[in-house]
Amino acid sequence: MKRRTLLLAGAGATGALIVGFAALPPRSRLGEPDALEGAPEVALNGWIRIGADGAVQLVMPRSEMGQGVHTALTMLVAEELDVALDAVQRVPAGFDSLYGNVAMFVGGLPLHPQDREHPGAGVRATEWMVRKLARELGLNATGGSTSVADLWEPLRLAAATARAKLLGAASLAWRLPVAEMRCEAGVIHHPPSGQRAGFRDLAARAAITPVSGVQPKPRSAWRVIGQSVPRVDVAAKVDGSAGFGLDVRLLDQWFAVIRHAPALGGSPGAVDVAPALALPGVERVVRLPPYAAAGGADAAMAVVGRTTWHAMQGARALRVERRGRPAGDLDSVAIAADLAATARGGDGHVFHSRGDAATALASAASHVEALYEAPYLAHVTLEPPNCTARVAAGRVTLWLPTQVPGLARAAAARVAGVDEDAVDVHVTYLGGGFGRRLEVDVVAQAVRIAMDCGGRPVQLVWPRDEDIGHDFYRPAAAAWLRAGLDAEGRVTALDWHSAGDAIVPRWMARTLPALAGPFDLPDKTTAEGLYDLPYAVPHQRIAHSATRSGVPVGYWRAVGHSHNAFFSEGFVDELAHAAGADPLAFRLRLLGEAPRHRAVLALAAERAGWGTPLPEGRARGLALHESFGSVVAMVIEVSARDGRPHAERVVAAVDCGTVVHPDGVAQQLESAVMFGLAAALHGRVDIVAGVVQQKNLPDLPLLTLADTPAIETHVVASEHPPTGMGEPGLPPVAPALANGWFALTGQRLRRLPLAGPEAAA
Structure with a gap:
């Protein structure tokens, strides 16, 4: 495929070019066969080719890091080409802009979920332009829980188009109606005449066969999508042949x-x-x-x-x-104190505003306020950083x-x-x-x-101590949360201000120096999980102050949602307590404008037996959070072990749109629970005199089998396109655990990690 260069300049004649660019739709993501020019296989478009042995080859641009994306994307192709999953081979993608991740950029817009659900003209225009720019930039990245969401339409269309080309090639070769042709298990056949030909026999002709008006299969015809199938990477990882x-x-x-x-x-x-x-x-x-x-x-x-x-x-x-x-040694305790002071005193950039929060807060019948804090976190991937x-x-x-x-x-x-x-x-x-x-x-x-x-x-x-000691950490953060309630216990106003380093400008300075500007723009990741609440509170002001601590920061699983959900859902639980309301009923009352969230929360509560008696020494906590387009509600049964919270049972419900691979959804949610519990109970990075104190896994314990709760996943059926699943299960874990601890002990935990005495309010 020929690479196109996007030029953006100032005014005059160039301005007309920009206007013309904006008026045109995003470039097709189907790709042309010459995107694979020089390959011995026959390319039917930029994504699908037929090997010399007749095997279907999927050009795979996304990385497999345990999230099961290779399986889900292979399923989309197998569905449209009517072949078995193991008949689809995955070959590495090149560097054409065709393989860029568009959904990651669109998802990075600081839009409120309600604006995405019911977009106005301004929102639609913004998403349109970002989609176009992302298509031209062509950044191939696996992140933001976007792989399936991004390729849901392009891959199905590419495979459906390849199928149409193969059927058309057979029709032309045999001079028979294409409507009478059938595609099955790598073979095109014509039942009335008995003629048959494999994909490899038709591939060369199919590559030059024109087709139009191709549409992926309707939902009613699916035989692969929505089924739980063995993951395509399991065998190699079990027998040791997988290459890391x-x-x-x-x-x-x-x-x-x-x-x-x-x-x-x-x-x-x-x-x-x-x-x-x-x-x-x-x-x-x-x-x-x-x-x-x-x-x-x-x-x-x-x-x-x-x-x-x-x-x-x-x-x-x-x-x-x-x-x-050179600027002096860093100290995480001093940084935390500065963050708390900034959260309490600063104005920051307002990410979301509704009504008049200041006036409503001043006239409220009662007030609730609290400071929530989260530490730096390291990634600690089991395979440390490496490159040959x-x-x-x-x-x-x-x-x-x-x-x-x-x-x-x-x-x-x-x-x-x-x-x-x-x-x-x-x-x-x-x-x-x-x-x-x-x-x-x-x-x-x-x-x-x-x-x-x-x-x-x-x-x-990198040895493990270097990995932990010189990471790009999840930023430390603090949030000063204030709310006003009326005499009936209804929330009338929220005034929230958080503080913490911004990830995006630091990451761009490291990895995209040509695009990194001299000024920091507001970073959505700093306030996500705070400004985008589903709750119908009439007066809101949600702001964030981006700080520059000097600690290197980077993306960490669920990014800002990973700690902001702890802040927001912990505080919502405090509001329920202040109102004398059941935490479930309190949230449901606030979700009148969010039926999707209501359905997820109600399902989790029902399956968890909310309100039914528990054995002595146990209590339930819940949390609801939307991230990466998916809504997750989580109920955790909590007990005390050595004076600390312990998760006995986790019941989660999720709406992640159309489910491609049900087992994959469950595995990702279970993974997020394990990852989230380890972080909530043990995760922290302490910096003293500039030096990270944690050195190895004993300092940052993983969850052991003895500490692992029973985990249940329940999916809300949906016909919407798929949304993210690699990260959305993590944000509700810490607040659900902390809220369960409060229900059990009456002790409110507002600081992560939850296992230390300093976590208590």
């Missing part, structure tokens, strides 16, 4: 280990490399500059060895003069687990001083992503090391 980044092994490969200065923002000064080079198996030591220092990614040293063990021993033997952060790079003969080759292959390619090209076309990227399975692999720091480092290794491939790996 750390599994890469190449001829003459060396291994490298990173070593940063202990303090965030610090750097190595004078270095004595002799003790390291004296060790057997150590090949060299490489000094690494601070790539993208404006947003993190500090300077470091790397030791190269014949094995990872040799490199680790060499890294430990280095004698390094440690330099601190080879720089030879003017080309760069990468093997790595990444959520952004195009950005990895661009970073490698910048470091090596070559064109992007001279960089090849091989995306492996990801041993967890959670937003950490939206970063390309490890790519830049690996390429710089490889440039010093004479054409040998080098695998760079």
Whole structure:
């Protein structure tokens, strides 16, 4: 496919071009066959090709990091081409803008859910333009719980079009009516005459057969979508043949280990490399500059060895003069105090306003106010950051687990001083992503090391203490929440102000320097989960003050929703208590304008047995939250274990639109519960004198089997297009657990993590 360049300029004649661009619909996402030019297979469009053996090949642009996206997307193709799931092969996508993620950009707009449900002309125009711009930018990213939502229509249309082309090719070849043709199991056949031909026999003719008016199958004809099928990656992960980044092994490969200065923002000064080079198996030591220092990614040293063990021993033997952060050492306690003060006193950017919150608050019969706080969090993917790079003969080759292959390619090209076309990227399975692999720091480092290794491939790996100690953290945050109630206990006003670092401008400065502007625009991720409440409160003012703590921050699973849901749903529970109302009834009364949310909440409460007796020592807490287009309600049965909250049973209901793979939905929700409980009970990053205190998994415990509750998932049937599922199950976990603890003990927890004594109000 020919790549198009979008030029945006000032005024005059160029202004007319911009107006013309705005008036046109977004470019087709079907793609042309020449997007796969040069391949031995026959391309029927930009997404579907037929292999020499007749197998259907799906051009796969999204990364598999355990979320099951390869299975769900393969199901869409299998459905439209009437083939078995295992008859569809997945081949890596190239770097054409066709494979960019449009839904991620549209989802990043700071729109209220009600505006999305009932969009006016302004909202429709905004989404239209963002969709067009995203299509031209073509950023291939796996994130934001958007993979299925983004490709729901393009992949079904691409497969349906391929099917129509194959049927048309048979009709032309046999001179028989296309309406009498049938497509089944990789074969086109004509029942009346008995003629049959496999996909491979018709592929070349099908590629040049014109079709029009193609539509995907109606829901009533689905045989694959909506069924629970075995995941396509299970067998390889069970027998060990699945290839992750750390599994890469190449001829003459060396291994490298990173070593940063202990303090965030610090750097190595004078270095004595002799003790390291004296060790057997150590090949060299490489000094690494601070790539993208404006947003993190500090300077470091790397030791190269014949094995990872040799490199680790060499890294430990280095004698390094440690330099601190030039602007002064960071301290998480001081940062938390500043955030609390900012939340209490600042005005911030108003993300949502309705009515007159100040006047309504002043005239309210009663008031409730509270400060909620959340700490920094590390990603701690089970597979630590790694990248294998080879720089030879003017080309760069990468093997790595990444959520952004195009950005990895661009970073490698910048470091090596070559064109992007001279960089090849091989995306492996990801041993967890959670937003950490939206970063390309490890790519830049690996390429710089490889440039010093004479054409040998080098695998760079970060040891766990480096991973935790130099992450791009989920921002710490605080929220000062105030509400007014009338004499009947109805909420009349909300005035909420939060504070915390903005992720998007920092991430863009690191990964998209050409697009990162000199000014910070309001970042939706800072206030999502606060400004976009479904509750019908007549007077609202929801604002956020974006801070600059100096701590490197990045995307973390569920992003702002991960802590803002704890703030909002914990406070809503406080309002129910202040009104003397049952938490369920209180929320249902506020959801008069949100039938979708009501249905989800009612289903979760019914399946959890809300209001029915529980054994002694147990209580229920609930939370409701929308994120990434999906609504999740969660009821957690809570008990006390060693004086701390313990989840005994989790009942969740979800509306995520059309469900492609039911088992996948359940698995993602269970994963989010486990991930969310571990974070709610144990997750924190403490920074003292600039140094992260947590070093390894014992400092940030994962949930054990003994701590794992029974988890139930219930889905609200929907005919809307699919929405996100990788992240929406996480936000309700912490507030439901905290609300259950209050119901059990009368103790209100307003600070994460919930297990420490400092969590109590």
